[in-house]
Amino acid sequence: MRLLVLLSTLVSLSLYPFVGGSPVRRSTEPTVTLSYGGFQGKTSGNLVKFLGMPFAAPPVGNLRFAPPQPPIPFAGVKPATSFGAACFQQLPQGIFADLIAQGVILNFTTTPTEGPAGLTINVVAPATLTPGQKVPVVFWMYGGGFQFGDASVNPGDTLVARSIEVGEPIIFVSANYRINAFGFLGGKEVKEAGIGNAGLRDQRFAMQWIQENISLFGGDPTRVTIWGSSAGAISVGLHMVANNGDPQGLFHNAFMISGFPMALHDIEHQQPFFDQLVKDTGCTGSTDPIACLRAVPYDTLANAVNQSPGFFSFSSVQLSWPPTVDGQFITQDPQTSIQQGRYAKIPIIAGDCDDEGTVFSLTTLNITNDSEFIDYMKTNYFEDIASAEQLKAISIAYPQDVTQGSPFNTGASNALTPQFKRLAAIQGDLEFQAPRRFFLETASKTQPTYSYLYKRGKSVLLFGAQHGSDVNDWFGIGTSTDFVGTDAVELTKLPVNFVNNGDPNTSNAPKGSNITHINWPLWSSDKENPPMFTFLDSPQPGGSPTTTITPDTYRTVGIQQLIDIYLKIGTA
Numbered sequence: 048m049r050l051l052v053l054l055s056t057l058v059s060l061s062l063y064p065f066v067g068g069s070p071v072r073r074s075t076e077p078t079v080t081l082s083y084g085g086f087q088g089k090t091s092g093n094l095v096k097f098l099g100m101p102f103a104a105p106p107v108g109n110l111r112f113a114p115p116q117p118p119i120p121f122a123g124v125k126p127a128t129s130f131g132a133a134c135f136q137q138l139p140q141g142i143f144a145d146l147i148a149q150g151v152i153l154n155f156t157t158t159p160t161e162g163p164a165g166l167t168i169n170v171v172a173p174a175t176l177t178p179g180q181k182v183p184v185v186f187w188m189y190g191g192g193f194q195f196g197d198a199s200v201n202p203g204d205t206l207v208a209r210s211i212e213v214g215e216p217i218i219f220v221s222a223n224y225r226i227n228a229f230g231f232l233g234g235k236e237v238k239e240a241g242i243g244n245a246g247l248r249d250q251r252f253a254m255q256w257i258q259e260n261i262s263l264f265g266g267d268p269t270r271v272t273i274w275g276s277s278a279g280a281i282s283v284g285l286h287m288v289a290n291n292g293d294p295q296g297l298f299h300n301a302f303m304i305s306g307f308p309m310a311l312h313d314i315e316h317q318q319p320f321f322d323q324l325v326k327d328t329g330c331t332g333s334t335d336p337i338a339c340l341r342a343v344p345y346d347t348l349a350n351a352v353n354q355s356p357g358f359f360s361f362s363s364v365q366l367s368w369p370p371t372v373d374g375q376f377i378t379q380d381p382q383t384s385i386q387q388g389r390y391a392k393i394p395i396i397a398g399d400c401d402d403e404g405t406v407f408s409l410t411t412l413n414i415t416n417d418s419e420f421i422d423y424m425k426t427n428y429f430e431d432i433a434s435a436e437q438l439k440a441i442s443i444a445y446p447q448d449v450t451q452g453s454p455f456n457t458g459a460s461n462a463l464t465p466q467f468k469r470l471a472a473i474q475g476d477l478e479f480q481a482p483r484r485f486f487l488e489t490a491s492k493t494q495p496t497y498s499y500l501y502k503r504g505k506s507v508l509l510f511g512a513q514h515g516s517d518v519n520d521w522f523g524i525g526t527s528t529d530f531v532g533t534d535a536v537e538l539t540k541l542p543v544n545f546v547n548n549g550d551p552n553t554s555n556a557p558k559g560s561n562i563t564h565i566n567w568p569l570w571s572s573d574k575e576n577p578p579m580f581t582f583l584d585s586p587q588p589g590g591s592p593t594t595t596i597t598p599d600t601y602r603t604v605g606i607q608q609l610i611d612i613y614l615k616i617g618t619a
Contacts, residue, residue, distance in 0.1 A: 078124060079263050083117070085124035090174055093211055094204060097170045097264070099131035102222060102256040103249065105165040111341045112232050112242050115166060115252040131167030133197035137227040137352055137368075139359040168222040168253055171203045172264050173211050181267035183546045186257060186298070187221040188250055190277025190306070190515065192358040193231055193369055198223050205523040209539040215547045215554065218266040220257055224249035226278075228324060228352045231368040233317025240337055243314045243373025247289070250282055251376075254297040272300035272546045276518050280306025284486070285370055287391040288384040289377060294391045300549050302542060303397045304521065305514055307482040308381040308390065310613040314371040320355055327351035363407045364478045365427050380616055382482075385489050394549035395490060396542075397483050398499030398579070402454045402511035404475025405461075414466045417447055423470075428477065432615040437608065444605030445473040454511025461509050473609075476602060479514070481609040484599065491571035497551060498570045498599060499580040503592055506584070517582070541565065551580075568596065576600055 077088045077095050088097035103115035110116060176182065187203060189196040203219030210217040224230060230246025237243050258268045275283045280303035286294070287301060288308050325331055328351045330339035340348065355367040372380060384390060414423055421438055429438065445451075452468020453475055454461050462468055483498070490496050501517035504510075518524075523539040541551040544565075548554075551567050567580045576598035583593045 080124075081260055081263070083120040084122070086127035087124050088170075089128045091204070092208070093174050094207055095172045095174045095264075097127040098129055099167045099169065100127045101131075101165050102168040102253050103166040106225060106229070106245075109341060112229065112237075112245055112337065114242060114245060114248045130169060130197070130199035130202075131223055132164035133195075133199070134164050134166075134223050134225050135227065135229050135349055135352070136195040136197075137355070137357055138195055139357055164223065166223055166225070166249055166252075167198075168220065168256060169198055169202075170261070170264050170266075171207050171219040172266070173207060173216045173218075175211060176216065176265040180265055181262065182216045182218055182265060183270040183272065184218045184220060184257060184261055184266040184268070185542075185546055186254060186271055186273050187219065188224070188273065188275035188279030188282045189221070190275065190279045191226065192364070193226050193246065193278045193281075193366060194357050195226065196278070201518070201522065203522070206539055206542070209523055210543045210546075213540060213543060213554070215543050217543060217546050218261065218264060220253075220261070220266075222250070222253040222256075224253070227368045228320075228348075228355065231370060232321065232324075233314050233368065233371055234321030235315045235318060236321065236337055238314045238374060241373075241375055242337075244370055244376045247282060247285060247370060247376055251286065251289070251297070254286075258297060269296070269299065270546075271298045272302060273298040274302035274304075274542070275306065276304040277306050277515060280304050281309060281370070282306075284308030284482075285311075285377060285381060287393075288381045288389060291378075292384065292389040292391050294393065298391070298393070300394045300545060301391070301396075302545065303395070303483075304518060305399050305403060305479050307397060307479070307486050308385060309478070309482040310382050310616040311370055311372050311377060311380055312616060314373045317367070317369075317371060320367045323355065324348075324351050327354055358407060359410055361410050362427055363410055363474060382485065382614055382616075385486055388489070388493070390486075390490065392494045394495040394497075394545070395487075396497045396499070396545055396551065397487060398501065398517075399475075399479050399483055400512045400514055400517055401500060401502040401505070402471065402475060403479040403514045404453055404471040404473070404477075405510045406514050407474050407478075408467055408471040411470050412464050412467065414470065415464055416466070417442065420447075420466050420469060424473070429612055433612045437612055441473065441605065441608050441612075444602070444608055445469055445476075454505060454507075454509070457505065457511065461511070463509060472602075473605070475514075476606050477609050477613075480602070481606045481613070484606055485610045487570050487577070487599075491569070491577070495549060496570045497545075497567055497580070498577065499567075499582070500597060500599075501582045503582050503584050520582070541567070566596075570599065573598075 079086055086097055086100050088095055101118045104119050189198060189200055198221035207219050225246045261268050273283045283301050283303050284307045325336045328343045328347055330336050333339040356362045358364050358366060414420055421442055425438055447469055449462040449468045450458050453471035487496050487498060502512050504512045504516050520538050521542060544554050545551045552565050568578045570577045578596045579599045581595050581597040585592050
């Protein structure tokens with residue numbers, strides 16, 4: 048239970064003792080002065096929060112689509128007690144909007160936005176830090192398919208509170224970054240203007256903000272873990288290959304939940320979506336279409352973006368506005384970078400849910416036979432990169448037999464259509480399982496790597512252990528029991544250990560804290576059967592969920608075929 052209390056002047060001064068060489072004391076609530084202005088946060092129980100602080104200039108006017116710029120300086124102290132407005136959300140329509148709002152799929156909701164929000168950052172820190180103490184930092188990147196999502200969805204309170212309880216305090220940082228066309232505009236004009244992947248650049252800019260400012264909050268800039276889920280995890284993976292794999296001291300561990308450095312098209316591959324956006328905004332014929340897009344009213348641009356296919360359209364995870372190889376921030380296909388060893392050599396946790404593809408297969412229910420399945424895979428995912436022989440091979444590796452589809456191990460159940468479970472199986476492997484395994488096969492030779500498989504919730508109708516269903520458990524949100532004989536938030540001890548030590552098994556917790564022993568072996572510890580820390584439902588009705596170690600050898604043939612096909616993207 049969280050208790051709201053006022054932070055005493057003494058604690059306020061101990062947390063933020065000096066700014067510019069002199070004490071800061073403006074109220075009983077914590078205040079910090081950064082190089083561009085001061086902020087007053089708030090206290091909540093044993094946590095101190097600074098929310099909604101700008102870390103860059105608002106991306107409006109001539110800065111629309113542009114790389115992030117330094118925040119605008121101001122005089123005095125501004126409140127930092129609530130999350131900043133979300134960046135523009137390209138929201139799904141119809142049944143999918145309802146399912147998300149009800150938490151049936153993806154397990155998160157979105158914050159609506161009425162206008163072009165600024166780029167804001169949030170810091171949640173222990174209120175118990177002593178003067179001079181520097182603790183590790185988590186930088187969290189939210190998911191949402193690069194289409195929607197914002198930092199308020201996962202406040203980080205539970206994780207920081209848990210870290211205090213077990214004697215391994217950490218600081219949690221999150222930031223809003225631009226998404227959809229506002230953050231990932233594509234096309235040759237965008238490439239020529241050098242403004243590709245603005246959303247990734249926002250994230251990198253936030254990491255630089257951490258390096259410059261986190262020590263004022265009690266954080267250690269030399270111990271930063273970047274952590275994300277779904278699109279946020281893909282972002283983590285892309286930062287690992289950016290700058291030829293040199294993290295530039297910005298991060299030191301990486302935690303990827305259902306998202307990894309994946310194959311990317313060149314930015315010009317997205318030209319049709321750029322051209323359609325230009326048309327829908329009335330910019331056709333402009334001598335400078337980007338300047339025109341910057342000048343159109345916000346509502347006009349937002350309405351046009353909402354007309355583009357999202358991941359709840361027939362194209363599913365083949366996105367309209369994804370990260371791309373832009374020639375500057377991402378200079379080549381990430382999987383080529385992995386093959387060349389150009390990735391950050393840091394400790395990694397990388398894992399998936401068992402049924403990653405079920406949610407994303409609801410839009411393809413009109414595919415009902417084998418020929419339609421093959422045609423969809425060819426035209427939507429593998430055009431110009433898969434041979435007829437490869438298409439035939441994957442149709443065999445991912446058969447029509449519903450008992451072999453996803454949700455896996457559910458027999459003939461959940462066969463919404465004759466091809467639903469088949470599409471769920473291959474789309475989950477294509478987008479999530481294959482990139483993870485491909486990355487770990489190389490990275491496990493150069494650094495500590497840990498992998499997991501989340502198989503809880505298998506009884507959920509249609510979706511099974513669906514994409515995103517593990518996030519709440521990692522953060523100790525909810526009431527599920529995570530380990531037999533332990534409390535409901537024990538699972539959060541694993542990432543707390545990892546953030547502190549680069550190893551989920553190693554604890555700095557005080558002796559006598561009654562922490563359950565954890566045995567999570569390195570993925571590289573068994574070359575034939577790489578071990579995955581696996582989360583299971585209770586074997587008994589009404590019982591507690593369990594954990595075990597299982598080999599990362601499932602669907603070996605099919606996943607390898609998908610890897611081989613997607614390795615061609617960089618040369619297509």
